[in-house]
Amino acid sequence: MLDTSVVLSGLKLDNPVIPASGTFGYGNEFREFYDINVLGSFSFKGTTREPRFGNPTPRIAECTAGMINAVGLQNPGIEAVIAEELPRLRTFFHKPVIANISGFSVEEYAYCCERIDREEQVGLIEVNVSCPNVRHGGMSFGTSPEAAAEVTRAVKAVTTKPVYIKLSPNVTDIVAIARACEEAGADGICLINTMLGMRIDMQRRRAVIANTMGGFSGPAIFPVAVRMVYQVAQACSVPVIGCGGVQSARDVIEMMMAGATAVEVGAANLVNPYASKEIVEALPAEMERLGIERLSDIIGVVA
Amino acid sequence: MYRKGLYRILENEPLTASVWRMRLAGDTQWITAPGQFVNIAIDGLYLRRPISVCDCDAQTLTLVYKVVGEGTARMSRMAPGTELDLLTGLGNGFSTGVATQRPLLVGGGVGVPPLYNLARRLLAEGKPVQVVLGFNTAAEVFYEEEFRALGCDVTVATADGSRGVEGFVTTAIARCGLDFDYFFACGPLPMLRALSEATAQPGQLSFEERMGCGFGGCMGCSCKTKYGSKRICKEGPVLAKEEVVW
Numbered sequence: 170m171l172d173t174s175v176v177l178s179g180l181k182l183d184n185p186v187i188p189a190s191g192t193f194g195y196g197n198e199f200r201e202f203y204d205i206n207v208l209g210s211f212s213f214k215g216t217t218r219e220p221r222f223g224n225p226t227p228r229i230a231e232c233t234a235g236m237i238n239a240v241g242l243q244n245p246g247i248e249a250v251i252a253e254e255l256p257r258l259r260t261f262f263h264k265p266v267i268a269n270i271s272g273f274s275v276e277e278y279a280y281c282c283e284r285i286d287r288e289e290q291v292g293l294i295e296v297n298v299s300c301p302n303v304r305h306g307g308m309s310f311g312t313s314p315e316a317a318a319e320v321t322r323a324v325k326a327v328t329t330k331p332v333y334i335k336l337s338p339n340v341t342d343i344v345a346i347a348r349a350c351e352e353a354g355a356d357g358i359c360l361i362n363t364m365l366g367m368r369i370d371m372q373r374r375r376a377v378i379a380n381t382m383g384g385f386s387g388p389a390i391f392p393v394a395v396r397m398v399y400q401v402a403q404a405c406s407v408p409v410i411g412c413g414g415v416q417s418a419r420d421v422i423e424m425m426m427a428g429a430t431a432v433e434v435g436a437a438n439l440v441n442p443y444a445s446k447e448i449v450e451a452l453p454a455e456m457e458r459l460g461i462e463r464l465s466d467i468i469g470v471v472a
Numbered sequence: 473m474y475r476k477g478l479y480r481i482l483e484n485e486p487l488t489a490s491v492w493r494m495r496l497a498g499d500t501q502w503i504t505a506p507g508q509f510v511n512i513a514i515d516g517l518y519l520r521r522p523i524s525v526c527d528c529d530a531q532t533l534t535l536v537y538k539v540v541g542e543g544t545a546r547m548s549r550m551a552p553g554t555e556l557d558l559l560t561g562l563g564n565g566f567s568t569g570v571a572t573q574r575p576l577l578v579g580g581g582v583g584v585p586p587l588y589n590l591a592r593r594l595l596a597e598g599k600p601v602q603v604v605l606g607f608n609t610a611a612e613v614f615y616e617e618e619f620r621a622l623g624c625d626v627t628v629a630t631a632d633g634s635r636g637v638e639g640f641v642t643t644a645i646a647r648c649g650l651d652f653d654y655f656f657a658c659g660p661l662p663m664l665r666a667l668s669e670a671t672a673q674p675g676q677l678s679f680e681e682r683m684g685c686g687f688g689g690c691m692g693c694s695c696k697t698k699y700g701s702k703r704i705c706k707e708g709p710v711l712a713k714e715e716v717v718w
């Protein structure tokens with residue numbers, strides 16, 4: 170009997186496959202395609218204290234083996250998520266969900282995490298520290314070990330559920346930031362978020378994206394994600410959720426061998442709405458092919 | 473409701489130097505309103521390409537597309553028999569359930585195709601249909617005869633005057649004194665805006681935006697309206713004239 174289950178800080182998942190934040194909304198659009206209960210869990214759209222419209226359009230640009238997005242955290246705000254999205258989600262998703270939280274100040278992170286922590290359906294809180302810190306010149310919290318640790322401490326002080334910090338790859342030393350989060354009490358690390366990228370419309374001689382730059386993701390970033398997951402898993406003792414460019418069961422297994430306990434699937438869901446489901450379904454055959462009986466056995470086998 | 477499925481190319485042929493028509497066979501049951509679109513996966517390109525449904529029946533659908541970049545260029549080279557992976561039934565489409573006795577359909581360039589199935593539906597409801605088609609020049613004109621064959625009253629406008637009325641669709645509407653109580657439009661943004669400003673009548677307009685998914689999953693295509701933000705791919709591409717924030 171093949172065993173695909175994994176455990177994230179006490180939260181048991183039937184399988185390690187988790188649609189990544191921002192590529193799965195609050196589940197509504199994907200339930201029209203399939204029963205999303207086949208997933209390990211999913212991470213809902215990055216949620217902030219206030220409702221946000223996000224950036225001007227165009228927000229999307231195509232790249233070789235990937236895409237750039239500059240959505241700008243469009244979301245209905247934490248109160249609407251609690252009052253509308255979670256009650257609706259409960260009617261069609263019967264597993265714990267991962268709450269992805271964003272903020273523009275330490276207080277906003279703490280406020281949102283404290284609110285969402287009380288929601289029964291939330292199994293784990295994923296704190297996206299890639300957002301700009303408005304009080305410090307807009308520099309992202311995720312680019313400094315001190316700022317990332319400060320957010321971690323503030324969130325841990327007001328929550329009871331596992332808190333994972335989702336890191337940006339746009340840094341010089343990912344290990345220093347992951348370690349700082351672990352020391353500040355993070356229960357786990359999730360990485361990577363998108364890589365900063367840009368495309369130019371040569372006819373119009375201007376950037377394709379209205380915001381000029383945006384987050385690059387998709388299969389092109391997979392090797393970077395595997396490398397960063399490996400580095401962080403080597404340096405930290407808390408579990409790691411691997412993310413970035415995953416589009417097959419083989420990619421999931423590779424990410425786990427690098428050190429990930431669970432694996433998120435992002436942009437792949439957008440180009441193939443069945444991507445995550447197909448990965449879940451392909452896992453057993455791939456495990457068999459590689460002689461894996463218990464998926465959790467391979468976490469970090471590459472030393 | 474929307475679905476993903478495989479569709480086989482029946483025909484793929486040029487209508488003008490850069491505009492092609494592709495007919496595909498497959499499950500069309502999810503296409504429920506004129507003005508909805510499909511999102512086409514193209515081998516070797518990461519994102520799907522959104523194209524409006526020009527017409528459909530129980531087994532086939534017709535797309536009319538302009539070659540503007542890599543994706544549409546690859547489409548134009550696809551041979552009959554090729555299978556394409558499509559998401560169908562996307563977007564809200566035009567609503568014909570509005571109080572109109574004398575509808576006017578206004579299309580600009582590749583905004584013309586989605587009006588074809590709309591015209592068929594309005595005619596089936598027993599309404600006389602007037603159509604204004606705008607192009608840059610005579611060589612770019614397509615579907616004039618197709619609309620006429622349906623029984624529409626067709627006016628063509630070209631920017632350079634090489635065919636029909638010289639000027640934009642708004643020039644043609646004014647010059648021909650077209651009498652209508654409601655309009656449906658699809659075309660470039662400046663055309664939609666000019667039309668909206670030039671008309672006192674209510675109407676529906678179909679918009680374009682760059683898309684990550686086409687089914688509401690990524691928030692890549694949002695726009696502001698008087699009733700809050702809407703996703704062009706999900707609550708659009710068709711918006712009511714009165715809700716548009718220009």
Ligand SMILES: Cc1cc2nc3c(=O)[nH]c(=O)nc-3n(C[C@H](O)[C@H](O)[C@H](O)COP(=O)(O)OP(=O)(O)OC[C@H]3O[C@@H](n4cnc5c(N)ncnc54)[C@H](O)[C@@H]3O)c2cc1C
Pocket residue numbers: 230231509519520521522523524525536537538539540541542543544545582585586679680681682683709
């Ligand atoms: C709802 C909707 C319906 C459409 N219906 C039609 C139609 O019936 N006929 C037709 O000819 N065209 C239509 N378009 C425009 C069509 O999607 C683009 O021309 C096409 O995507 C260009 O692809 P490309 O690879 O050739 O161009 P490239 O410029 O190489 O494409 C690069 C990227 O930009 C995107 N893109 C480029 N232009 C547009 C555009 N105008 N709108 C949205 N995305 C764009 C592409 O999808 C791709 O992701 C429609 C667009 C939308 C949003």
Ligand SMILES: Cc1cc2nc3c(=O)[nH]c(=O)nc-3n(C[C@H](O)[C@H](O)[C@H](O)COP(=O)(O)O)c2cc1C
Pocket residue numbers: 189190191192214215216238240242269297335361362363384385386387388390412413414415433434435436437684690691692
């Ligand atoms: C359209 C889009 C929106 C995203 N929004 C968020 C978000 O709100 N919060 C977040 O933490 N990550 C967000 N991400 C990042 C993804 O969750 C993921 O970390 C990244 O895309 C890398 O994975 P991928 O290569 O599989 O897409 C977004 C990504 C995309 C493509």
Ligand code: FES
Pocket residue numbers: 682683684685686687688689690691692693694703704705706
């Ligand atoms: S294109 Fe993804 S939400 Fe509209």
